[in-house]
Every structure is written in C-alpha cells, then in structure tokens.
Amino acid sequence: METATENRKRVLSFVQSSGTPTLGNYLGAFRNWAGMAAENDCIFGVADLHALTVRNAPADLRRRSIEMYAWLLALGLDPEKNIIFLQSHVPAHAQLAWILNCYTAFGEASRMTQFKDKSKQHADNVNVGLFTYPILMAADILLYNPDQVPVGDDQKQHLELARDIATRFNGIYGDVFKIPEPYIGKKGARVTSLTDPEKKMSKSDPNVKSFVSLTDTNDQIAKKIKSAVTDSEAAVYFDAEKKPGVSNLMTIYSCCTGRDFAAIEAEFAGKGYGDFKAAVADAVVAELEPLRTEYERIVGDKAYIAACAKTGAEKAARLAYRTLNKVMKKVGFYQV
Numbered sequence: 001m002e003t004a005t006e007n008r009k010r011v012l013s014f015v016q017s018s019g020t021p022t023l024g025n026y027l028g029a030f031r032n033w034a035g036m037a038a039e040n041d042c043i044f045g046v047a048d049l050h051a052l053t054v055r056n057a058p059a060d061l062r063r064r065s066i067e068m069y070a071w072l073l074a075l076g077l078d079p080e081k082n083i084i085f086l087q088s089h090v091p092a093h094a095q096l097a098w099i100l101n102c103y104t105a106f107g108e109a110s111r112m113t114q115f116k117d118k119s120k121q122h123a124d125n126v127n128v129g130l131f132t133y134p135i136l137m138a139a140d141i142l143l144y145n146p147d148q149v150p151v152g153d154d155q156k157q158h159l160e161l162a163r164d165i166a167t168r169f170n171g172i173y174g175d176v177f178k179i180p181e182p183y184i185g186k187k188g189a190r191v192t193s194l195t196d197p198e199k200k201m202s203k204s205d206p207n208v209k210s211f212v213s214l215t216d217t218n219d220q221i222a223k224k225i226k227s228a229v230t231d232s233e234a235a236v237y238f239d240a241e242k243k244p245g246v247s248n249l250m251t252i253y254s255c256c257t258g259r260d261f262a263a264i265e266a267e268f269a270g271k272g273y274g275d276f277k278a279a280v281a282d283a284v285v286a287e288l289e290p291l292r293t294e295y296e297r298i299v300g301d302k303a304y305i306a307a308c309a310k311t312g313a314e315k316a317a318r319l320a321y322r323t324l325n326k327v328m329k330k331v332g333f334y335q336v
C-alpha cells in the first residue's frame with residue numbers, strides 16, 4: 001500500500017464545483033487548508049463529478065470547475081508541493097466507484113441523511129447519482145490511501161460509510177485500503193445562512209442573499225450582512241438556539257477578527273444591531289478583499305490554470321491507478 005512520505009500525513013480534501021465558494025466554505029474549510037498543507041502531504045480535488053448530481057448548463061459546469069481550481073491556487077496552495085487536480089481528469093474515481101457500488105448494501109446507502117435532505121431540495125431531479133454520491137466519495141478517498149480526511153459535521157456519516165466499505169473489502173480481499181481517519185485540525189466554523197440561520201450557508205442556495213460569495217464586491221458584502229436575519233431583542237450575545245442569526249454573525253466576526261465571544265459581547269454592550277452589523281461587514285471585507293484580488297489575478301491566467309491542472313491530474317493518476325489496479329486484480333478482472 002503506497003502512502004505518505006515519512007513523518008508527514010497524507011491528507012485529502014475535496015470541494016464541489018457547484019457554484020462560487022461562499023464565506024462558509026472559506027471559514028469552515030479553505031482558511032485552514034494552507035496551514036494544513038504546510039504540515040502534511042496534501043491532495044486537493046475539485047469534485048466536478050459530484051457537481052453533476054444537480055443540473056448544470058455545460059458552460060457553467062466548465063467555468064465553475066476552472067474557477068474553483070483558481071480559488072485553490074488563490075488560497076496560496078502550492079501546486080508543486082501539493083497535488084491539486086480535477087476529479088474528472090482521473091477516470092479511476094468513476095471506475096472504483098462502480099466497483100464499490102457492488103460492495104455497498106442498498107440499505108446502508110439509503111440511510112445517508114444528505115441524500116434525504118438533497119432529494120427534498122432538488123425534488124425535480126432526484127437522480128441515482130445523488131443516491132450513490134457517498135460511494136463516489138468513498139472512491140475519492142480510498143484511491144489515495146490518506147491517513148486523514150478533514151470533514152465537517154455534514155460529511156461525517158459519509159466518511160463512516162467509506163470506512164465501512166473499506167473494512168468490508170479488506171475483510172474479503174486482504175489489506176487493500178487504508179482505513180481513513182477524520183482529520184481533527186484547527187476547527188472550522190459552521191457558518192449558517194444569512195436569511196435562514198437554522199440552515200447551513202450553501203453556495204447552491206437559490207437565494208443569493210443567504211450567502212456571501214467570495215466574488216461579492218465590498219458593497220454587496222456590506223448589504224448582505226446588514227440585511228441578515230437577526231431578532232428583535234437588539235442585544236449582542238451568543239446563544240445559538242435562541243439567537244441563531246446574531247450567533248452566526250458573532251461566529252463570522254470572531255473568525256475574521258480573532259476576538260472571542262466575551263470580547264465581542266463587551267464591544268457591543270449597549271449598542272444596537274446597526275453598529276454590530278457594520279463592524280461584521282467591515283471585518284468580512286477586510287478578510288476577503290486580498291483573497292479576491294489574488295483570485296482575480298489567477299483566474300485571468302487560463303494557461304497557468306490548465307498547466308497546473310494537467311500536472312496535478314498526472315500526479316493524482318499515478319497514485320490512483322496503483323490502488324485501482326490492485327483492486328481490479330483482487331476482484332478478479334482479467335488483466336493483460
């Protein structure tokens with residue numbers, strides 16, 4: 001089993017090219033990735049196959065995939081030191097997913113809560129890809145024998161399934177897959193929707209006021225934060241159950257300024273939500289503006305993006321096919 005270089009862990013992260021990344025993606029995941037990459041052997045993938053589970057115009061899917069790749073470069077991830085690639089450039093993902101489908105019980109796939117949630121959200125297009133999404137995700141992971149996989153709360157169940165499938169497969173065929181562990185790194189915040197603070201902030205939310213997109217201008221950011229749903233109490237303190245809107249804005253403010261909740265409560269004691277929201281907007285603008293500038297520089301250089309994506313796919317494929325060939329041999333495919 002081919003694994004990470006000595007003393008460094010191999011860590012794998014994917015992001016779907018299902019829209020422009022949001023402040024949620026940034027505070028929950030992206031912001032930690034550069035630090036993670038300094039300490040580990042990292043593989044970053046743009047999950048464009050996963051993005052097909054919702055209907056996209058072809059030109060939009062292509063553009064979003066290129067843009068998501070540019071965001072990864074804008075974060076400062078080094079394409080020489082890390083593997084940064086697009087999932088569809090390495091067909092081994094789809095090939096292993098098919099094989100793993102045959103080692104996953106229908107019942108266990110049916111228990112995935114994300115499938116239930118997403119089928120409600122996309123009631124007009126409940127496709128089989130949405131159902132088998134976690135099995136493709138298991139293939140994404142198991143191809144690379146990572147030591148650890150950073151996952152948010154929403155993805156824990158899928159990682160558990162990947163571990164179950166790998167354990168079952170190893171039980172039949174011997175030591176083929178490394179059993180992946182969740183990565184417990186610097187904690188990423190869970191950012192909720194600005195219009196419905198009980199819900200996660202998502203880039204595919206049809207209501208553009210619900211999220212701050214990483215491409216929003218400073219004015220758009222300020223407007224969205226100023227119109228974020230709060231409550232009528234006009235007091236700034238953290239209580240995720242009773243005051244989900246204010247608590248979400250406090251989380252965002254805390255992430256952007258490094259201040260803890262007690263300091264924030266003291267800062268806004270006796271002040272109204274107007275002052276608070278203006279401060280949150282300024283902090284978000286200060287955090288996102290340099291990243292956006294870097295992204296705009298990189299996204300304009302299509303030749304550079306293509307060259308990095310090609311090299312990334314070649315490096316990823318070398319690892320992926322080593323695992324896939326082993327799997328194909330084990331299950332009994334005739335190899336010539």
Ligand code: AQP
Pocket residue numbers: 014015016017018019022024025026027028029030047150151152153154155188189190191192200201202203204205
């Ligand atoms: N609101 C969020 N708060 C904290 N972390 C978040 N992430 C996403 N939204 C939030 C984290 O970002 C990483 C990449 O996410 P993804 O695009 O692969 O999948 P997702 O979780 O399904 O993100 P979205 O924005 O909600 O996408 P759509 O709308 O397409 O389903 C992950 O580490 C995720 O936890």
